[in-house]
Amino acid sequence: MDEKCRCSWPGDMPLYVDYHDNEWGRPTHDDRELFELLVLEGAQAGLSWITILKKREAYREAFDGFDPAKVALYDEAKVEELMQNAGIVRNRLKVNAAITNAKLFLDVVEEFGSFDAFLWGYVDGSPIVNRWCSEDEIPASTPLSDRISKDLKKRGFKFVGSTIVYAYMQSIGMVNDHVTGCFVYRELAGGSGATDSCSDANQNT
Template identity: 55%
Template sequence: MEVVRCGWSEKDDLYRKYHDEEWGKPVYDDETIFEFLVLESFQAGLSWYTILKKRENFKESFDHFNYQIIAEYAEDKVEELMNNTGIIRNRLKILATINNAQKFQEVQKEFGTFSKYIWNFVGGKPIINHPKTLQDVPATTEISDALAKDLKKRGFKFLGSTVVYAHMQATGMVDDHVVDCHCSNL
């Protein structure tokens, strides 16, 4: 019997594995949430597939997404990253990652965990949308608009509403699996 997935995930095994094992599954631990914030911010203007193919390189290059270490990166580390062909070499995005690691920790101090802060925007549980087709999946919502606005107010960078909505999908705050997908929560 053929497994039915969301159409975007059928590019190759890497995409299928990501779709089946991660996308839309709720994430509550700060470390993984931060990883996706980094990856999504680098994805801005590029395809998610490009980022997914480079994910392991990002992980190695950015100290396994340890936000405490990243928050302390100095210019020499920025230059090292700018010379790293295994990642997206964009100075503004690298600097934004360092900034966002610092802001991430500020939010943790205020709310106890970043997870508690971000999940408050959806009432602590996933929003399950049941789209019939990929065309029914929005690029942004009122919630992603509000979250992006709040993140910006807190000093985060490269996290506009479209990037934030993609993050919400990746971390299961929103479940946008199409109704006939085997991962759908119908």
């Protein structure tokens, strides 16, 4: 393991470290990737994120590369097939939610031009950069995740409670919740003295 200073939550597990270093908190604007993480965050409910990461490749294969147009067409026979797939979380509610969300995802794309435009519109296209000195300071949800969750639920999306939505925001880089001592935080913040001071102010309002 290298000696880079990073957030402590990945531990020394290579898969987790790679995800932390190269994905988590880095702005994502590709609609397919946004759909992938929406499905995976929903699948994670009640489970650990590392459990989902270990199943990610199986999910990609089972869900046609997370193509929402294909997932939206899944029928009951496909649901039963997925329920027999030991590589994914075999929870019928979560499987059905992925299909429902795919259909609604496409509705959002039709309305806004892309899911990216819809989602990142909440932050005017710019990530929220927090300044947490300790991971204990990082919230499980915020007023903004509450608002996005409420909007998604109103549209019919499933498994989009505020806590799940905030985890989603973190994963796609809408919010930078790396601690200030983490090398990724400094990369994303432009290396501008990010470790010099910390603020208790939460910008997620």
